[in-house]
Amino acid sequence: MFHDADALLLARFQFGFTVSFHFIFPSFSIGLASYLAVLEALWLKTGKTLYLDLFKYWLKIFAVVFAMGVVSGIVMSYQFGSNWAVFSDRAGPVIGPLMAYEVLTAFFLEAGFLGVMLFGMQKVGKRLHFFATLMVAVGTFISAFWILSVNSWMQTPTGYAVNPEGQFVPAGSWAEIIFNPSFPYRLVHTVIAAYLTTALAVGAVGAWHLLKNSRQEHARKMFSMAMWMAALVAPVQIFVGDLHGLNTLEHQPAKVMAMEGHYESHPEGAPLILFGIPNDAEQRMEHAVKIPRLSSLILKHDLDAPLSGLDTVAPGNRPPVKVVFWTFRVMVALGFLMLLLGVCSLVARASWGLYDWRWLHRFALVMGPSGFIAVIAGWMTTEVGRQPFTIYGVMRTADSVSPLAAPAVATSLIAFVVVYFAVFGMGTWYLLRLMSKAPQPHEPDLPNAPAHAAGITPAPALAGGRAKEAPHG
Amino acid sequence: MADSTLLTNIWAGILALAVFMYVVMDGFDLGIGILFPAFGVGRERDTAMNSIAPVWDGNETWLVLGGGGLMAAFPLAYSIVMSALYAPLIAMLLALVFRGVAFEFRWRDPAHRAIWDFAFTGGSFVAAFMQGIMLGALLQGITVEGRAYGGGWWDWLTPFSLLTGVSVVAGYSLLGACWLNWKTDGETQKHARRLMRVLAPVTLVAIVAVSLATLTLGDQYIQRWFAMPAVLVTAQVPLIIAILTWRFVRSLRRDYELAPFVLTLAVFGLSFVGLGISMYPYLIPNSITLQMAAAPESSQAFMLVGAAVLVPLILAYTAWSYWVFRGKVAHEGYH
Numbered sequence: 001m002f003h004d005a006d007a008l009l010l011a012r013f014q015f016g017f018t019v020s021f022h023f024i025f026p027s028f029s030i031g032l033a034s035y036l037a038v039l040e041a042l043w044l045k046t047g048k049t050l051y052l053d054l055f056k057y058w059l060k061i062f063a064v065v066f067a068m069g070v071v072s073g074i075v076m077s078y079q080f081g082s083n084w085a086v087f088s089d090r091a092g093p094v095i096g097p098l099m100a101y102e103v104l105t106a107f108f109l110e111a112g113f114l115g116v117m118l119f120g121m122q123k124v125g126k127r128l129h130f131f132a133t134l135m136v137a138v139g140t141f142i143s144a145f146w147i148l149s150v151n152s153w154m155q156t157p158t159g160y161a162v163n164p165e166g167q168f169v170p171a172g173s174w175a176e177i178i179f180n181p182s183f184p185y186r187l188v189h190t191v192i193a194a195y196l197t198t199a200l201a202v203g204a205v206g207a208w209h210l211l212k213n214s215r216q217e218h219a220r221k222m223f224s225m226a227m228w229m230a231a232l233v234a235p236v237q238i239f240v241g242d243l244h245g246l247n248t249l250e251h252q253p254a255k256v257m258a259m260e261g262h263y264e265s266h267p268e269g270a271p272l273i274l275f276g277i278p279n280d281a282e283q284r285m286e287h288a289v290k291i292p293r294l295s296s297l298i299l300k301h302d303l304d305a306p307l308s309g310l311d312t313v314a315p316g317n318r319p320p321v322k323v324v325f326w327t328f329r330v331m332v333a334l335g336f337l338m339l340l341l342g343v344c345s346l347v348a349r350a351s352w353g354l355y356d357w358r359w360l361h362r363f364a365l366v367m368g369p370s371g372f373i374a375v376i377a378g379w380m381t382t383e384v385g386r387q388p389f390t391i392y393g394v395m396r397t398a399d400s401v402s403p404l405a406a407p408a409v410a411t412s413l414i415a416f417v418v419v420y421f422a423v424f425g426m427g428t429w430y431l432l433r434l435m436s437k438a439p440q441p442h443e444p445d446l447p448n449a450p451a452h453a454a455g456i457t458p459a460p461a462l463a464g465g466r467a468k469e470a471p472h473g
Numbered sequence: 474m475a476d477s478t479l480l481t482n483i484w485a486g487i488l489a490l491a492v493f494m495y496v497v498m499d500g501f502d503l504g505i506g507i508l509f510p511a512f513g514v515g516r517e518r519d520t521a522m523n524s525i526a527p528v529w530d531g532n533e534t535w536l537v538l539g540g541g542g543l544m545a546a547f548p549l550a551y552s553i554v555m556s557a558l559y560a561p562l563i564a565m566l567l568a569l570v571f572r573g574v575a576f577e578f579r580w581r582d583p584a585h586r587a588i589w590d591f592a593f594t595g596g597s598f599v600a601a602f603m604q605g606i607m608l609g610a611l612l613q614g615i616t617v618e619g620r621a622y623g624g625g626w627w628d629w630l631t632p633f634s635l636l637t638g639v640s641v642v643a644g645y646s647l648l649g650a651c652w653l654n655w656k657t658d659g660e661t662q663k664h665a666r667r668l669m670r671v672l673a674p675v676t677l678v679a680i681v682a683v684s685l686a687t688l689t690l691g692d693q694y695i696q697r698w699f700a701m702p703a704v705l706v707t708a709q710v711p712l713i714i715a716i717l718t719w720r721f722v723r724s725l726r727r728d729y730e731l732a733p734f735v736l737t738l739a740v741f742g743l744s745f746v747g748l749g750i751s752m753y754p755y756l757i758p759n760s761i762t763l764q765m766a767a768a769p770e771s772s773q774a775f776m777l778v779g780a781a782v783l784v785p786l787i788l789a790y791t792a793w794s795y796w797v798f799r800g801k802v803a804h805e806g807y808h
Contacts, residue, residue, distance in 0.1 A: 064577045070530055071573035075566045077540040081555025082562055088555070089620055092548020093768040097776045100545040103538045104783040111534045112790045115527025116797055123797050165620070167548070169769045402556040403621050412563045419567050423574055430581040446580075 008401050010409040011083045014416060016383070018075055020376055021420050025069030027375045030144055030191065031198025032062045033137035035225075036117075040130050049441065054218055057439035058202070060446055061431060063118055068427050070111075072420075077103075083409070087390050087400035093169045094160055094177060095150045102146035110139035118446055144191055152183035154391050155382070156251045168391070181251050185244040186382075192237045193378065196338060197371025199229035203341075204368025207361035209438045218439035220355050223364070227354065231342035238335055242298075248382075249299055252392060254313045255385030258324035260295055261285050262309040269293035270307035275329070278321040283310065316388070323384045327377040334374040341367050480774060481767040484546040485753075487780055491542055493745050495535035497648065497738055502529045504649020506572050506597025507642060508668060509590060517661045518590065524656040524802040526576055531791055533569070546773055549620060550756040550766035557615045557622040558607045558629055565603035572596030598642065605641030609634030612751065613690050617760040633686055640679035644741065647672040651734035658801050666725070669733060673721060676737075677714075680744055687751060693759060694751055703750050713743060 036058055043051035077099070080088045088096075116124055116132040124132070159176030160168045170177060206223030209216050249256045257263075261273040263283045272294035276285040296305040310318050341363055348354045386392050390400040502525040512518045525532075544551040555562060575593035579586050606629060613633050616624035650672055653665035687694050698707050717736055724732035754762050767773065 064581065067530075067574050067577045070533065071570040074533065074537055074540075074569055074573075077537045078555060078562055078566060080544060081540070081551045082559050083556075085552035085556040085621060088544055089548050089552040092544050092551065093772040096541070096545025096548055096551075096768065097772050099541045100538070100776050101779055103534065103541045104779055104787065107534045107537055108531065108783075108787040108791070111531035112787065112794050114530055115794050119527050120797050163769070167769075170771045170775070174775050402552070402559075403623075404556070404559075405626060408559055408626050412559070415563065415567060419570060423570055426578065426582075427574060430578060433581070 006406040007404040007409050008398055010406060010413055011401050011404055012397065014409060014413045015079060015083060016380075017413070017420070018072065018079060018416055020379065021424060022069070022072035022076055023375065023379055024372055025065055025072060026140065026143070027190075027194045027197050027372065028065050028201065029062065029069050030140040030194035031196075032058060032065060033133075033140045034195065035198055035202065036062060037130075037133050037137040040133050044126060044130055050217060050221060053439050053441060053443040054222060056443040056445060057218070059118065061434050063446060064427060064431055064434070066110075066114065068424055072424070075416075081402075083402050083404065084390070084400050085402035087395065090167050090395065090400075091154075091391060093167050094157075095153060097174075098146050098150045098153070098178065102143055102150075106139045106143035106146065109142065110136050113139070121445075141191065144194070145187060148187045148190055149178050149180070149183050152186045153177060153180045155186075155386055156180045156182040157391050157394060168394075182244075182247055185240070185247045189237070189240050189244045189378075192233060192240060193371070193375050195229065196233050196237055197375055199226045199233065200338065200341075200364075200367050200371040201369075202226040203230060203364045204366075205435045207364035207368075208435070210355060211358065211361050211365070212438070214355050216438055222439075223361075224349075224354060227342070227345035227349070227364070230338060231346050234335070234339040234342045238339060241332075241335065246299065248385075252385065253308065254310065254317065254319055255324065255382070256299070257308070257310045257313070258319045258321045258385055259328040259381060260299075260307075261288070261321060261325045262295070262307060263321070264311055265307065265309040266296070267306045269304045270295040270299075270309075272298065276325075278325050280318075280321050283318075319385050319387045324381050327380040327384070330377040331374045331381060334370045334377070337367065337370060338374075477767070477770045477773075478764065480770060480777065481546075481763050483777065484542075484767075484773050485756075485763050487784070488539060488542050488546060489745075489749065490784075491535050491538040493742070495532070495539055496745070497741055498532035498535060499529070500601075500645045500741070501525075501648040501652040501734075502532055503572075503597045503601045504645035504647065505653065506593050506649075507601060507646045508649050508653075509594045509597070511668060512661065512664060514587075514590075517664065520657050520661050520802050521653055522576065522579070522593075524653065527798050528795060529573075529576060531794065533573070542776075545776055546768055547756060547763065547766040548768055550761055553615065553617055553620075553622050553757060553761065554611065557624060558610055560626065561603040561606045561610070561629055565600050565607070568596040568599035568603065570596070572600065601642045601645045602638045605638035606630075606634045608641065608748075609637030612637070612687060612748075612758065614758045615760070617757060633690065636679075636686055637683055640676075640683050643672060643676045643679045644744075647676045648734070648737055648741070651737050655730045655734050656802050662730075666728075669725060673718075673725075673737075676740070677718065680714075680740070684747065691759075697750060706746070706750065710743070710747070714740070717743075 036055055039051050039055040039058065042048070043055060113132040113135040116129065117136050120132065121129050157168070158180045159170060159172050159174070161171035163169045202222050203226030206219045206221075206226055209219035210223055213219070245256065245259075260270070261276055261278055262270060263278075263285060269292065271288075271290035271292045273285060274289045274291065276288035276290075279286050293303045296307055297303050299305075299307065310321070344360055344363065345354065348357050348360050353360070388397055389395060390397050505521050505525055509518060509521065512521055540551070543554075571592040573596075575589045575596065579589035579593065582589065609631070610629035613631060615622065616628065647669065650665045650668040654662055654669060657665065688698065697703055717740055721733055721736045724736065752758065754764070756763055756766050
């Protein structure tokens with residue numbers, strides 16, 4: 001009954017499902033928090049209410065995204081123990097402290113200042129409110145720092161020893177654990193991805209409103225800001241992604257083999273397989289469309305460099321190629337489309353057509369969800385590419401799972417699927433509804449701000465109709 | 474070795490603080506969720522929810538610290554307890570999803586506000602009930618085999634765990650009502666006061682029932698409670714409870730606003746100390762001690778550096794955030 005294959009597979013589905021859903025929200029809120037900080041800074045600097053309107057507009061969206069991120073994140077902090085008990089017991093001494101630091105340095109910071117950021121403008125004044133916004137933005141980044149350190153350690157474990165109980169324990173310096181070899185690349189690549197994802201979402205909302213009314217001042221501003229971001233950051237992201245790939249080649253070659261679809265070794269120059277149907281059972285690529293030697297050029301910067309294939313990896317240690325191969329292609333293709341959008345926007349800007357070229361707005365609109373898809377695809381590439389290990393090379397996924405019974409996991413998996421689709425489906429619908437309304441001059445505040453009776457709070461820094469007299473007291 | 478024992482005890486203390494902070498802080502906002510249907514649609518409910526809108530997220534972060542901290546400082550206990558309590562744990566997490574999003578969603582969709590109000594109440598109730606069940610399941614003991622959970626999938630479900638589940642629901646509700654008595658005025662406050670009059674005796678009965686039932690679970694609890702030096706505390710408990718109850722009744726009569734909340738917190742604190750006496754030095758009764766489950770010294774020491782600086786800082790800015798939103802919540806919480 002224990003450790004049966006069904007329970008393992010179901011546990012993996014459950015973790016993959018809940019983490020994929022969760023990851024969507026932080027990748028939006030990391031970027032959005034910074035965007036809000038920029039908007040508020042611009043408002044404070046220029047005094048233009050346009051920026052304040054945009055701030056209030058995106059703040060409402062941020063509040064919904066953040067709430068969904070929080071509740072789906074709490075699930076993650078307990079799933080390690082419920083479904084991956086053996087992993088938690090053995091890896092806890094190393095990754096546990098990093099996660100505890102995430103809570104202490106990031107989650108509390110975000111949560112502590114979120115209330116003021118959402119509802120406190122009239123209570124604390126402009127500058128302190130800006131400070132709260134900054135703290136939330138910094139918190140989202142610190143959170144990414146720690147959790148990606150944990151993830152990277154599972155990909156490229158360093159600085160550990162194994163004690164008699166089989167636990168991974170720190171050996172030497174914590175810096176070696178935190179700054180493990182893949183961490184800097186993964187951190188930069190992921191944080192840029194969050195910014196780019198947000199820029200594309202903001203750009204799509206701007207484009208939508210420009211399509212309806214190209215004179216709309218707020219839509220123009222957000223579209224312009226987003227397109228700058230796409231034009232400047234998309235090429236950087238492709239460059240960083242390449243570096244991340246080279247780092248993976250060094251530390252997790254089997255993952256790169258799966259990404260490239262290289263079942264066989266190529267002693268004199270490996271081709272770049274553009275498309276093909278991976279066949280894991282027979283370990284070969286069917287219907288491959290390939291460009292000779294290009295893979296060697298990309299990965300080794302040499303047309304004739306030999307590249308090993310999965311045939312050099314023990315059969316029990318090979319990752320499943322299909323998922324890794326396809327998700328990687330989806331991510332890369334979207335990355336280049338983002339670059340194309342950025343370039344188009346530069347051309348439009350240079351020809352004074354940024355606000356008038358309807359095809360550009362349509363393009364940006366279609367690209368709105370592309371960041372989220374790319375983030376999830378890239379995440380799947382790196383996580384599935386780590387298989388069949390949880391801690392790469394040293395602890396197998398099959399040895400990590402809780403003593404679970406398949407029916408228990410099946411029930412909880414169904415519950416998660418139903419609840420997540422229902423709740424987060426509704427949440428997405430609400431987000432789209434908020435986005436479908438154009439930002440207005442004198443954009444209204446959040447509707448659920450806790451107003452207080454007059455006379456109790458300090459003199460409001462901003463004139464607002466909020467602090468009305470309470471009928472009693 | 475002495476150092477590592479000290480370190481382990483310090484971490485047990487920090488985690489106990491995290492759990493206690495969670496229980497009292499999310500306790501009152503879960504309580505408000507549970508009591509939601511008792512309040513009138515419109516003003517009363519909006520005021521009740523707005524009184525916790527800026528702080529609920531911070532309150533729930535203590536739960537994440539409890540989970541993350543347990544994994545970091547006592548990974549063995551974390552892995553065994555979470556798999557033993559699989560069903561109630563997952564139910565609690567899903568319930569928290571519903572109630573968490575309800576804070577935002579009910580304002581976004583006035584046409585379906587009734588649905589999200591129900592999600593808010595249902596989620597709050599189930600989360601509180603499951604937390605109580607988990608407490609009971611832990612107290613009654615968990616089967617451990619080697620380094621893993623060795624029991625069945627329904628071991629957690631007993632009359633005792635149902636009793637603790639109901640008790641936690643009652644206690645959270647009382648906290649929620651006391652919070653509203655402090656933070657609101659007018660009709661909402663009157664309503665909260667009526668609820669307090671019912672919930673206070675219910676909570677008191679629940680605490681007594683759980684205390685007595687715990688003693689029937691096994692000799693170890695009787696010994697721990699009636700041996701020196703614990704008995705010095707035990708002997709005072711009825712007296713302290715009596716004093717607190719008297720003060721509570723008096724504060725209700727005199728329409729005090731903050732006092733009932735503080736007194737209820739004191740009762741929670743007392744119950745929590747009692748729980749500590751029941752458990753220590755075990756993390757899982759009769760099988761896993763703090764020492765057995767402890768992460769290596771280097772892990773605990775590394776975290777302690779951060780916790781020593783950050784926990785006071787967190788308490789400071791959390792207090793500031795409560796300070797910013799001090800005072801009564803007015804009815805005009807929204808336009």
